[in-house]
Amino acid sequence: MSHVDSGFCITDIAALALTVKDQCPDLELVKQKSYRTWIADHGKLVGDYPLPGTYQIKMMAALKRQDIDVHAKAAKKQVELPANLLDLEKKPWTLEEQKQMFQDPTFAKAYEKICQEVVGKDAEYVIKHKAGKGRKDSYEIGLVPHPVNRGEFVMMADFYAQGNGILEATGVGKHERKGGQDGWGAELKKSYAVCAAERKIKHEIAAGNPEFGSYQKTTLPDGRVKLEVSPKRGI
Amino acid sequence: MKRGISIIIDNDGQTTIEAKGYKGAGCTTATAPLSKALIGTPTSHVKLPAYYQGDHAAQVRETE
Numbered sequence A: 001m002s003h004v005d006s007g008f009c010i011t012d013i014a015a016l017a018l019t020v021k022d023q024c025p026d027l028e029l030v031k032q033k034s035y036r037t038w039i040a041d042h043g044k045l046v047g048d049y050p051l052p053g054t055y056q057i058k059m060m061a062a063l064k065r066q067d068i069d070v071h072a073k074a075a076k077k078q079v080e081l082p083a084n085l086l087d088l089e090k091k092p093w094t095l096e097e098q099k100q101m102f103q104d105p106t107f108a109k110a111y112e113k114i115c116q117e118v119v120g121k122d123a124e125y126v127i128k129h130k131a132g133k134g135r136k137d138s139y140e141i142g143l144v145p146h147p148v149n150r151g152e153f154v155m156m157a158d159f160y161a162q163g164n165g166i167l168e169a170t171g172v173g174k175h176e177r178k179g180g181q182d183g184w185g186a187e188l189k190k191s192y193a194v195c196a197a198e199r200k201i202k203h204e205i206a207a208g209n210p211e212f213g214s215y216q217k218t219t220l221p222d223g224r225v226k227l228e229v230s231p232k233r234g235i
Numbered sequence B: 001m002k003r004g005i006s007i008i009i010d011n012d013g014q015t016t017i018e019a020k021g022y023k024g025a026g027c028t029t030a031t032a033p034l035s036k037a038l039i040g041t042p043t044s045h046v047k048l049p050a051y052y053q054g055d056h057a058a059q060v061r062e063t064e
Helices: A013-023 A038-042 A053-065 A070-076 A085-089 A095-101 A105-117 A186-207 B026-039
Strands: A004-010 A027-031 A125-129 A141-145 A153-158 A176-178 A181-183 A214-219 A225-230 B004-009 B015-020 B044-047 B060-063
Touching: A013 A027, A013 A125, A013 A186, A053 A070, A053 A085, A053 A105, A070 A105, A186 A214, A186 A225, A186 B004, A186 B026, B004 B026, B015 B026
Parallel strands: none
Antiparallel strands: A004 A153, A027 A125, A125 A141, A141 A153, A176 A181, A214 A225, A225 B004, B004 B015, B015 B060, B044 B060
């Protein structure tokens, strides 16, 4: 099994580091290129999930660099790729489309290559168990630089068997399938978003942005967090 | 309407930003620092009808 999910974009790595430090006692965020997934142990993805959108973009970019008309090739297999291939990030091809496309050996080889050479080896930061914590075969959460947007990182993890335990670590949030969608890391993502928002608001207040005078933080009855920003007085 | 920016963070980290009481494009200017910091590249950027009513209250919602 292999489910390397592309979940969430991180724009403030310092906020993520603070969040991990504050609420994940068994984990640490480190600078590291590789992040462990099923591929690290078995050499390839099983292929029961489509390639994550970020890697679909990377795969198509590699083919385009070889002057391969990926749209025409996909169309021959009855798959319509978006005119702007960056749209694969938010609307990746499905597993069925992947199976159809990969009947073309050009796509099949490119897939093998990206799985062998890129997936799990392209992170800049990694969230992992601290030494002596977690299972020895625990997977890791990779922060992979966004293929286009500088300074942004896509959060990746193989959620098979709860990432061999890492998604069950305190403060992360287990993998769940709801309404046909896979999700994981809800606690970590929520706390990161709150931390990043507060850091940005405080930054704007300190910088003298007139729209950012003060703010209030409230936890709503359903657990959501509300931040209300008021402009400076007299504006 | 009193001006202000409201940010709601869902339990799975999805963020909604709403600006109230701004005129026209003033709301997008006001929320720009937050939307970039929180969402990165917004997947949807929905301007509510008030946005187009220059002198009236304007709202903008951005959701991941």
